[in-house]
Amino acid sequence: MEYRIEHDTLGEVKVPADHKWGAQTQRSFENFKIGKNKIPEDIIRAFAILKKCAAIANKEAGKLSVEKQKVICEVCDEIIAGEWKEEFPLVVYQTGSGTQSNMNMNEVIAHIANEKLGSKKGETRINPNDDVNKGQSSNDTFPTAMHIAAIEALRKQLMPQLEEMIHALKRLEKENQHIIKIGRTHLQDATPLRFSQEISGWRGMLENNIDMLQKAIDSLRKLAIGGTAVGTGLNTPQGFGDLVCERLSDQLATQFISDPNKFHALSAKDDICFAHGALKALAANCMKMASDVRWLASGPRCGLQEIRIPENEPGSSIMPGKVNPTQCEAMTMVAVQVMGNDAAIGFAASQGNFELNVFMPVIIYNFLQSVTLLSDGLRSFRIQCVEGIRANEEKMAEYLQHSLMLVTALNPHIGYENAAKTAKKAYQDGISLKEACVALGFLSAEEFDAYVIAENMV
Secondary structure, rough: EEEEEEEEEEEEEEOOOOOOOOOOHHHHHHHHHOOEEEEOOHHHHHHHHHHHHHHHHHOOOOOOOOOHHHHHHHHHHHHHHHHOOOOOOOOOOOOOOOOOHHHHHHHHHHHHHHHHHOOHHHHHHOHHHHHHHOOOOHHHHHHHHHHHHHHHHHHHHHHHHHHHHHHHHHHHHHOOOOOOEEEEOOOEEEEEEEEEHHHHHHHHHHHHOOOOEEHHHHHHOEEEEOOOOOOOOOOOOOOHHHHHHHHHHHHHHOEEOOOOOOHHHHHHHHHHHHHHHHHHHHHHHHHHHHHHHHOOOOOOOOOOOHHHHHHHHOOOOOOOOOOHHHHHHHHHHHHHHHHHHHHHHHHHHHEEOOOOOOHHHHHHHHHHHHHHHHHHHHHHHHHHHHHHOOOOOOOOOOOOHHOOHHHHHHHHHHHHHHHHHHHHHHHHOOOOHHHHHHHHHOHHHHHHHHOHHHHHHH
């Protein structure tokens, strides 16, 4: 392998000649061989967007020449488009401020920009620190990139999948309005409801999650940029944070504002913690919905079997013909992982010491993983399971007919205690509610039929 010599404030470093990064990236690459989890591509893209907007803001503030601004923006646009992915090799478990990732971006932009400018060997027209990082610090750029990446992931990955799932559930509701089935509380028989009402509960959870996520997105719009090292804004032009946020809002077609309290923005990660709380709530709801589907589809002969779900693959290597609720299981595993991520983010967010939180790479890695898992999980669960749910009307009718909890309709007519006696006698003697009620002398058969009508109980 051929190398070139790069230098930083610690001295010279050998860098692979076929790569665009510099000395600080190389040091990080060599010093942190921890795990296989790299800084997410969403963060790389967010950083490139930020550097582009910072260059424009610096030019507008009179701190960067038009020539430098244009070439920096040109390189940033290439990175945003997905080029140069191989130039961002750093892992999550590095410095907790994300300094090496910030410098990785600065070095790559500067190197490619200088190539475009035709810099001769030893001549640097674009400097990673003085030009690309002008008016910035890793301490304000990394949290800013975190918020940008988080909002973009929520808006473009997760929200569309939630809306698609809600649409699928609305269709199921419409198809099953006519079906009355037995309800269950505590996994025990309860009073009846329409199957469409049960489905509406799932839909309502996800609609509530959309509201939560929108609040989360709004909380993430405040950005740390302009705070530089400790929140004072040292070495920034007047109004730099506001200028960058304006350009970011234009670039991404969504509103960003400069956090009025940069000391909070740099040292605390409560906004991203709050946002992931909304993801945890969604995970909990996905767990509940997938578990409900798995229970309702249990069988095919010895379970509830109130619904049929798609048969996607053989379920057993030893039991022929067995088919398992695999999409439900995958969705519940996603939920478990997201809940684990929430614990990691919560611990990490609590560890901000004085003017800086130094757990930022692991926070955003877990956050973006949660978004991806929930987005992919919802899509898979919808396409491979939910859209293929079919009601087993015969089984639902059978359970409804034999349910003892229809006795609840008798409370206004014979009282709670007598209704309880009726249910207990029916269960103990293995007879119908009607037979038990008549035997106990509480009502005639005709009166029972007039009072106990499932359609009137939903």
